[in-house]
Amino acid sequence: MQIWLDGKIYPSHAARISVMSHTLHYGTGVFEGIRSYRTEDGFSAFRLEDHIRRLFRSAEALDMQIAYEPDEVCTAVNRVLAENELLDAYVRPLVFLGEGSMALDVKAQGKRNPLHLMISAWEWPSYFGPSMSGIRAMLAKHRRVFSSPTLVQAKAAGHYLNSYSAYASAKANGYDEALLLDEDGYLAEASAANLFVVKNGVLHTPFTTSALEGITRDTIITLARTSGYTVMESRIKPEELFGGDEVFLTGTACEVMPIISIDGCAIGDGGVGPVTAQLSKRYQDIVRAMPSSLSYGDGMVPIEKAHSSVIQ
Numbered sequence: 001m002q003i004w005l006d007g008k009i010y011p012s013h014a015a016r017i018s019v020m021s022h023t024l025h026y027g028t029g030v031f032e033g034i035r036s037y038r039t040e041d042g043f044s045a046f047r048l049e050d051h052i053r054r055l056f057r058s059a060e061a062l063d064m065q066i067a068y069e070p071d072e073v074c075t076a077v078n079r080v081l082a083e084n085e086l087l088d089a090y091v092r093p094l095v096f097l098g099e100g101s102m103a104l105d106v107k108a109q110g111k112r113n114p115l116h117l118m119i120s121a122w123e124w125p126s127y128f129g130p131s132m133s134g135i136r137a138m139l140a141k142h143r144r145v146f147s148s149p150t151l152v153q154a155k156a157a158g159h160y161l162n163s164y165s166a167y168a169s170a171k172a173n174g175y176d177e178a179l180l181l182d183e184d185g186y187l188a189e190a191s192a193a194n195l196f197v198v199k200n201g202v203l204h205t206p207f208t209t210s211a212l213e214g215i216t217r218d219t220i221i222t223l224a225r226t227s228g229y230t231v232m233e234s235r236i237k238p239e240e241l242f243g244g245d246e247v248f249l250t251g252t253a254c255e256v257m258p259i260i261s262i263d264g265c266a267i268g269d270g271g272v273g274p275v276t277a278q279l280s281k282r283y284q285d286i287v288r289a290m291p292s293s294l295s296y297g298d299g300m301v302p303i304e305k306a307h308s309s310v311i312q
Helices: 022-026 048-061 070-083 157-172 215-226 238-243 274-287 303-308
Strands: 002-005 008-011 029-031 034-039 042-045 089-097 115-122 135-143 177-181 187-190 194-199 202-206 230-234 246-251 255-262
Touching: 002 070, 008 070, 022 089, 029 048, 029 157, 042 070, 048 070, 048 089, 048 215, 070 089, 070 115, 135 157, 157 177, 177 238, 187 194, 187 202, 187 238, 194 215, 194 238, 202 215, 215 230, 215 246, 215 255, 215 274, 246 274, 255 274
Parallel strands: 135 177, 135 255, 202 230
Antiparallel strands: 002 008, 002 115, 029 089, 034 042, 034 089, 089 115, 177 187, 194 202, 194 246, 246 255
């Protein structure tokens, strides 16, 4: 695997960081998850610019100043995909603090921690594996709670400790995923995905006061509305899940994933519902479309061109 680190490409074994990295000890980092899809002439990283803009917003929320411009980071993402000869792939940019102060004051005089940017990519067909037949979820005891609206929308490494614990608990209890609540007991999101409930042809999704404003979430809302569905953001009680006709998740890693049961109770008829199936197909059609068909400003990148426009 070839890794992009601070402007240069390294083999993964040579892209080394200190074990005294501040982020390793405290989780003071931000990241993105991006998917690249095979197209007729190369690869296309779906909504790449939107993902990179969110990476910068997340960094700003933690008072981190990335040394590159967003378009430079987009170019670096394409270079990593090209260097690894990947078409269908998952991309992980990570902004993290290196060795310096081990106090929470990372800007202490004389011990200022350097800020690093790493980009890796690998084949990852689906977060849940081949599970378009649906997954089984449980309501988690863990809550998704933040001290400020700014932090809610920061895709920060440290935030995922709670998600990790909820997901691990779900797996230990024989489920595929965990659904987290907010501090008031309403549904927030899954461990690493946004949540939708379909009832009488209307899509309901939690407000983003306690959920990440997912880019796949936004794409599905757009696709649903252009398909004639009503989409409502609202506070959803956990018990409302069981009265839904369909429940599904959205995220870059899981794409569109149906939930067929929660806490052992079937959702709808216990299978993949028609709305979920339709939106999943439309999503796949969009992410693998030619550039002229895309509505989000993405461009397809042939492998040979990705090599010719790089950050040195």
